[in-house]
Amino acid sequence: MQRLGETAPSQDPNRGETAEPLLRVESLTVATKDRPLVSQFNLTMARGERIGLIGESGSGKSMTTTALMGLLPEGVSASGSIRLAGHDLDLVDAPDKRLRRIRGNDMTMVFQEPLTALNPLMKVGPQVAEIMLKHKTAASGSAAAARAVELLADVKLPDPAEAAKAYPHQLSGGQRQRVMLAMALANDPALLLCDEPTTALDVTVQRQVLDLILESVQRRGTGLLFITHDLSVVANICDRVLVMHHGEVVEEGSTEDVFSRPQHAYTRGLLAASDLDATDNDGRLFTVASAGGYIPPAPDQVLDEVPATALHLSGEPAGPKADPDTAETALAETALTEAPAAVSPAAASRAVVVTPEHAHDTDAAVIRVRDLVRTYQRQRTSLFGQRTEVQALRGISFDVATGQRFGVVGESGSGKSTLLRILAGLDQPTSGSVRVAGNEVAGAKESELAELRRQLQIVFQDPMGSLNPRMKVQDIVAEPLLAPGQKLDSARQRRLVAEMLGAVGLPADSADRFPHQFSGGQRQRISIARALICQPRVLVADEPVSALDVSVRAQVLNLLSDLVDEYQLTLVFVSHDLGVVRYICDNVVVMNRGQIVESGGTEQIYEAPRHEYTRTLVNSSMSLRAELAAREAAMSG
Amino acid sequence: MAIRLLINLARFAVTYVAATVLVFLFMRAIPGDPAQIALGVNATPELLAQTRAEFGTDRPLVVQYFDWALGLPFGDFGTSYVTRQDISPLVLDRVQVSLILVVLAMIVALLIAIPFGTLAAVKHRSAGGILVSGLSQLGVAVPNFLAGILLVVVFAVGLGWFPANGWTPPGQDFGDFASRVALPVLALASVQGAILTRYVRSAVMEVMSEDYLRTARAKGLGKMEALFKHGLRNASIPVLTVTSVQLAALIIGAVVIERVFVIPGLGSMLLDAVGNRDLLTVQSVVMVLVAITLIINLVVDVLYTILDPRIRKAS
Amino acid sequence: MTTQPAAVVRSTRRRPAPTLLIGAALVLLVVLAALISFVWTPYDPVQAAPADRLQGSSAAHLMGTDRYGRDVFSGILYGARITLLVGLVAVGIALLIGTPLGILAGMRGGAVEEVSMRAADILLAFPALLVAIMFGAVFGASTTTAMLAIGIGSIPGFARVARSGTLQVMSTEYVLAAKASSQGAFRIARRHVLPNIAGMVVVQCSVSFAIAVLAEAALSFLGLGTPPPVPSWGRMLQESQQFLGTYPMLAVWPGLAIAVAVLGFNLVGDGLRDKFDPKLNGGR
Amino acid sequence: GSSASPEAQQDSVTVALTGEPVNLDFTTTAGAAIPQALMSNVYEGLVEIDQEGKIQPLLAESWELSDDRKTYTFKLREGAKFSNGEPFTAEDVKFSIERVQSDEWVSSLKSKMDVVDAVNVLSDTEVEVVLKQPSNAWLFDMGTLVGAMFDPSGVDDLANTAIGTGPYTIEAWNRGQSIELAARDDYWGEKPGVETATLRYFADAVATTNALQSGDVDVVYNMQAPELLSSFESNDKFQVLEGTSNGEIVLSMNNKEAPFDDVRVRQAVMHAIDRQAVVDTAWNGYGTVVGGPVPPTDPYFEDLNDVYPYDPAKAKELLKEAGAENLDITFTVPTRPYATAVSEIVVSQLAEVGINAKIESAEFPAVWLDQVFTKHDYQMSVVLAVESRDVLAMFNNPDYYLGYDNSKIKDAAAKADASDEAGYAAGMKDVVRTIVDDAAADVLFIFPNIVVADAKVTGIPANSVTEALDLTNIGWK
């Protein structure tokens, strides 16, 4: 059998089109018994070419790639033709026996969820080795094991020999995804399929993994089909883009062309909604509906717009200028030890007290946090042994003034949600003080918290999980009205709910429906309606848009923004996405490992991060314009 | 892992002690004075008093309880009021019989359930899979004593291939043991097998929908290959849980089969002891059963830690 | 981290599975038999008629007669009542005790959880049959003791299901939202936990019902269940043992009745489980 | 157990029984299972009761009765030895009889020895027993378990070791399964037909015949599933023996409690029940309907079927007279096959005359003994009374659970016992008639002793006249 990877020249992708294509897909149609999921999908990919596949959730991206792999779920079938260079058979109707020799060898795939995609009961080394043993690309078991360690080193896992002996649950999300990548690259495939490989990861980690993928495929000349709904990721990685909508490819072309001159209305909408740097005449984000007025970024113009900080890192793959073999945890550690503020929590808290320049003095602060510490006791493991402690918050202090839009950013596990839970009186601090609208949270009894909770409400991340699926919207939204001390007859409740639903832009008849009858964006509106029905002074939002499609993300952000103005709310907005925070917040604190490492005005932090960790964060987060600019810079430079 | 074991041992002890109190008090509620029952109807009051003293049933309950409960861990169950015999060796005999019967039945049941359950899951849309599922549903619906009766009627009375009932210890005459144990094991295993087949099926169905199985296939493994290499060990965890629960329940649940096949197991000992108002024997048998159940749980927990590295890590 | 709302929407609306339909039909058959027995049975199910003993199936006696000349069909109809009664009461006991116990354990955690789960463990060490034998010894064998014993034996199952369901619900954001609105524990249990674990509990009910039917049959077989002359399927089966060689149909009818009831409840349980837990239904 | 090879069958036999002894001591433990296994086989008395119910010599070669009918002089057999090697002598007779009277015996049956005034050893082989008053019953009772002969050095651990003069010793006892009896080489009499006799115990009647059919046992003694007989009767490989027993199926009514303290209500029950139909449905027609509490093997037997013919109309009339129409009663039924079988048909016959009986099962023996027999807490029950010649034991004692007022029969019974044999029979017949007229209890039928066995087994005692199952003569063709 021909080793495709070896013969494929490491060349400029643009010239690959002249040679025999690596992959040629013609009229691929994927369908269940009753409906088509993907129709008439055509694709020609040259060797080493990197193609992005974008589109909203449910548009058929995953179905297309699973069809290529011949791993369609039961009850779903494919027709058309798929040809892979070096194989004189049509993969669509080839017998599984033949396909098995191609899968994992010439064509491999990386899946979205790194936790569930690895066998939890098997050490990762053997899982990597298995793919080589299966295709006999390693001479022996020990050779495969040795090669597996090499591969793990290739994907920059710290201490690869130890990592090979670890079980998946002992690795972090990013590390798991590296293992997946090592596995996919083990046999030097000619074609790598990636289905949203970084969506589940933190921004900083996402950046590293993306860079790793890019570097790997470039070095090996591997063809890449990359699925994502994040346009900036495509701009970063891919030469060519396919836009899918309702199972059909609606637009196709080079990344620059499609992003600067979208032909199809849907593409334009997608671009508009993704571009958090562009606003319409009213200063609001573009949505798919209002995309008509959107002017896509022109290649030459983006270069001027984008801040230097965002630019200096791009152009070449290794994103954050961290040591190449540093894992994301190691990175975080470095950041921590380097941070002067981190040396002493007290010093840190002093350094970060926010004194916004406009108007408010600290006495007007609606939220006042001092030396907040929250330590979790992990389950005691023996009757006599010590409890292990997790320091979720290590002594943070800040004030939020009335009317402020206060952002909290930081990667997963940095303590953001813990902070919010304490603010909402859902959890008690280990030490320190938290006053919200004049109510002390620390040590408060349940009855004393009722008043606090009327003043402060939360919107959660998961638009499905935050709504009880067995309750009607009416009852969900009215729930805060049932709090002790509030007595309203049901007619008045109905009226209030109807008003609130109107305010968040939901039709009046929504009240009698169940959550599952709404889309993700609509559900998030319901959450917002519930949070606002008691007319709180403070609205706390925990990643309210990170689970949403880009196309609705803009709508929800606009809505939040409007409501904050309309109801004169103080907003505390938690996100790991700097772009979003930058749009909606005027002040921001950056959290890392339970501490605030930097705080200040949003623009100031974004433009001129002082702290090492903040810089990494800023550098890692991608914006569409920045990526396009980088691409432009790289091409012109 | 050792810590986890320690916690479990502590739980075991607490549960066991609570159970002894429960059983002891409950047994004292049984109508009938053991002395009266042992002596028959026309016993004189003096004799009754004398016998009660001999049995120790005239002492305060607390004293009786500690006398009994403290002996338990050392295998000292006391002397039966009725048989006037040391209970411990009798119980030991019966435990062996019950365990042999039930464990054999469970092994056979697993031998049935694992291949058929896997088949039913892999081919859940084809005729073969549906047939296995259907049969397992029917198997579950048949009371095991009915299965036993039918087996006796066909294979012992009708065809004469096996003895209809009775028990020979394996150490005494293995051939005879095997021929006698065959039908009761089959009766228990056919129903257990059906129950386990359903659990194996759903466990395998569940792992088949797991992402890592798709990963394995993306590596180039065939469907069955992926299932065997990556799926079965994962599926074994829920199956292990059910097996342990079933095993514990079966040790007493087999009493009906012991009845049909005249097997001197713990279950029939318990029934007889209840019939004879042999209080101490009843208490002791119940506690042995409880101990077995708890030990099974303990062992299964250790097995979990061996099977599942996530649990190993968690402690 | 990201969810796929579309998939969730799909799974909640589906046609009932054939297993559910077949199961429901079988259960309905048993329920109907029981209901009919209240208003009509072809003959008095307990009245002996020595002249008519041991007849085969005929127009007069659909399923023949037993050794006392009693009409087997009438007995089967009446027996459905006993079976359902035992099942209902047993499952009812387990439901009413086990579910709150499980919810409490799941919601409170800590010592409450440990104690109630230990209690469930202790109960778990006493299978229904063991409890029944002990109850039979103390209170005498009767339908009541059988129901109680089976009910007590089924409590741990409910407690465990309710607890794991509660733990799941308690970790959701809508419960967090409810807490953030100062909703009391009782209200959270009623409005959020209960409706969301109801599906799992219903499945458990169905499965426990099937187990109860089998346990009642086993108890009657051992003479620890419903005393004569009230017809119970398990005892009919036990009494028919003598006639296996000569009148095998005497064993077939009650055996079939038990199988139908157990099969019915199991299928309903399976069907409901598939409905409530889309993950088990294969595919993704 | 027995094995399939015919050679081996020659020297062993396996007998299936229901109801295992709890221990081996019938002197302190009630129940029929112990004497069934041990009497005649391990223990012997001075006399034995033969298959016709006649008294025959055993350890006593002969005896003489004094003219005042109060002194028995027994001449003992020479050469008889206990299984522990001790010779059997007159001292042992004295020891055994006096032991029954002492506190060592706690069985209710010990009262049968109350009539003995003194036991005098005349020589090693001669012993004289002096009674307080003449008694016909006493010599008969000496053929039952109270007459068992013990060795003074063999009574230390009666619960676990049995030492007697009989043809067998206990070789092994697998609790929960079987008792193995081995023939003694030093037995004084004729050696039994087999070397080992195994008594296997089954909880369930059907299991016994299954075992017979699959060749696991050779004899099913006192078979409790008569419906299964038809398949054996038609099969040449098996023999079916229908012997009589002295067991009566007694439908007992608590004479001291309403509503059965009214003789009319009891009589109504007697008329309401078609005893032949009961036998036919409950016991497949096996069993003898005699209408009274005396089995045909007893010397004072008389057919009393015509006293209370089946007559539901009459029953209703009597109930009406007694003001007991639509009676609700509780029927406490022990958990034995015969009892459940009988109870179901009885309940439906009672229902036809307006007596609504609710069955409540009582575990046998413990609960039944405690509740019904000891505490008399019952209205109606049914039980198999197995003791031989037990009419007086049942009815001549107002404290007995039946609660029959014995004032009418007390003197007559004493007179009959004290008179000669002819007078005894005649006197007892009168006593029995009085009991039946008073409808003290409804004896439904005399329990058959059904034996199913391999056709080649010989010497099976078909009639069960005492508690003993005598294996002495059992052997193979």
Ligand SMILES: Nc1ncnc2c1ncn2[C@@H]1O[C@H](COP(=O)(O)OP(=O)(O)OP(=O)(O)O)[C@@H](O)[C@H]1O
């Ligand atoms: N197993 C299945 N059987 C039938 N239809 C399915 C199955 N899985 C997915 N679908 C449907 O196929 C369509 C395309 O799904 P696909 O997973 O390819 O979307 P996607 O573009 O990858 O979305 P996402 O961004 O959410 O991953 C959707 O409408 C989905 O409902």
Ligand SMILES: Nc1ncnc2c1ncn2[C@@H]1O[C@H](COP(=O)(O)OP(=O)(O)OP(=O)(O)O)[C@@H](O)[C@H]1O
């Ligand atoms: N109930 C708890 N018990 C023990 N540890 C906890 C608990 N809740 C949170 N933690 C730990 O506290 C730390 C902070 O968690 P938190 O949820 O606040 O992070 P986050 O910044 O919100 O992360 P994400 O972006 O993933 O939501 C983590 O290490 C987490 O494991």
Ligand SMILES: [Mg+2]
């Ligand atoms: Mg997808």
Ligand SMILES: [Mg+2]
């Ligand atoms: Mg969080």
